[in-house]
Amino acid sequence: MDNTPFVIERTYNAPVESVWKALTDKNEMKQWYFDLAEFKPEVGFEFQFTAKGKDGKEFIHLCKVTDVVKGQKLSYSWRYKGYEGNSLVTFELFKEGNQTRLKLTHAGLETFPASEDFARKNFVEGWTYITGTSLKQYLEKMLSQTVTT
Template sequence: MQPNHLIIEKTYDAPIEKVWQAITDKQQMKDWYFDIPDFKPELNHEFSFLAGREGRQYRHLCRIVEVKPVTRLAYTWRYEGMPGDSLVTFELSEPAPSQTRLTLTHTGLDSFPTEQPDFAPDSFKEGWTYFVHSSLQSFVETGVLNFEISIKAGVDKIWNIIINPNYQWAKDFGGGALAQSDWKQGATITWTDMEHKFGAKGIIEIMDTNRQLSM
């Protein structure tokens, strides 16, 4: 990786049309990438979205500068109130039947204030590597997303937070969410919005305290 740009490549066991849809359909994008309600794969279309880490959110401002259906998508990438401008390019090719090669290039990284850790080249590399090598691969190949994270806290504390989502991690679902359940194997779990309007219902299939929760 050069200080001013990075290139990340990955081959997926999925047809090129499926991968193209994953990177251009806003409904699919929010499952593996970012939630961008105003995204359209149209030349000169401008869109924005909020994203960040550890409570620090940045408004991303982007404009589509190239669209070649099924093979190439490029858009500018900058941050509201911050100096710098860059370009993100997705290139797709077919190395074999039902396989797709993605080459992601992000140029102009040195235009950002790299003294800030969030804008350092390694930060971009970490983020794009996750999206290209893990999140998108899981989405187009299996339809299942896998997330892993290391947390500096005891197992008991984390488990207690998992089974008590209300006003903790559940608040990050859209406008917030509430869960009602006995938290036992076979029990029903009901999700509602903050006004207790029904959202979804499921069954707790595995309840192995401090080890695994599956619903």
Template sequence: MKKDSILVERTFNVPASKVWSALTDISDMKQWYFDIEKFEPKVGFKFDFMGGPNEDTQYLHLCEVTEVIENEKLAYTWRYDNYPGNSLVCWQLIDRGEKTIVRLTHTDIPSLAEGSPDFSKENFSEGWNYILHTSLKEYLENDES
């Protein structure tokens, strides 16, 4: 993996189908990820959402699905409206029966960092670690989800 990439990995105590649903079902996504209005796990599908480091600083994220292998892999571009750069987020699911290893990689981050200090590798690393180790973990391993 390149130095300009982020890799975050975690094993969840749920089957891959449940993780896949969390990554691709809009009602699931809204509970742990971002408030995305429309999403379809289809190559070429474009989606966007607002997000940022705090309520006062929000950015329009523009994404396009580039790869889909059901219950195994989801990848999409990740860039910001009116800012330079384009990166790639890839979710890989490794099925271990009643457990699933989730490997998230985010590549080409330096192209984004030129646009704002908010888009630094350190900030992305902190964000993705929070998403995998806190918000997605709590969502997936909550008995009610």
């Protein structure tokens, strides 16, 4: 069993403040991440959302914010209603000139049931798309609107 956390890094042509807002504002999150009924970057805040697996099966994600360092770090637990396991997702932001480097770590994947639904490759594909395509495109769109207005 591989208990190595999944880690992915991406650099965006956006200031840290813009990336932080995209990670913590529920109205922005629904544009690139998941449509959350409510979200607050406060330790102890619990939220949930539903997402479909590859076969269309719905999974209710139960999350609780565990760590917040404004503009730098956001962590929350990530588990599934009705299933064993509990993991931890951490977003860390690093200012690099006019850009922001995001380091996403998802630890505890090995605690989920050993089934295709929770296979590590699914998390790799999901986070790769979310950080490399969805968030990137959202930030570029937001910045182009800022420049033109």
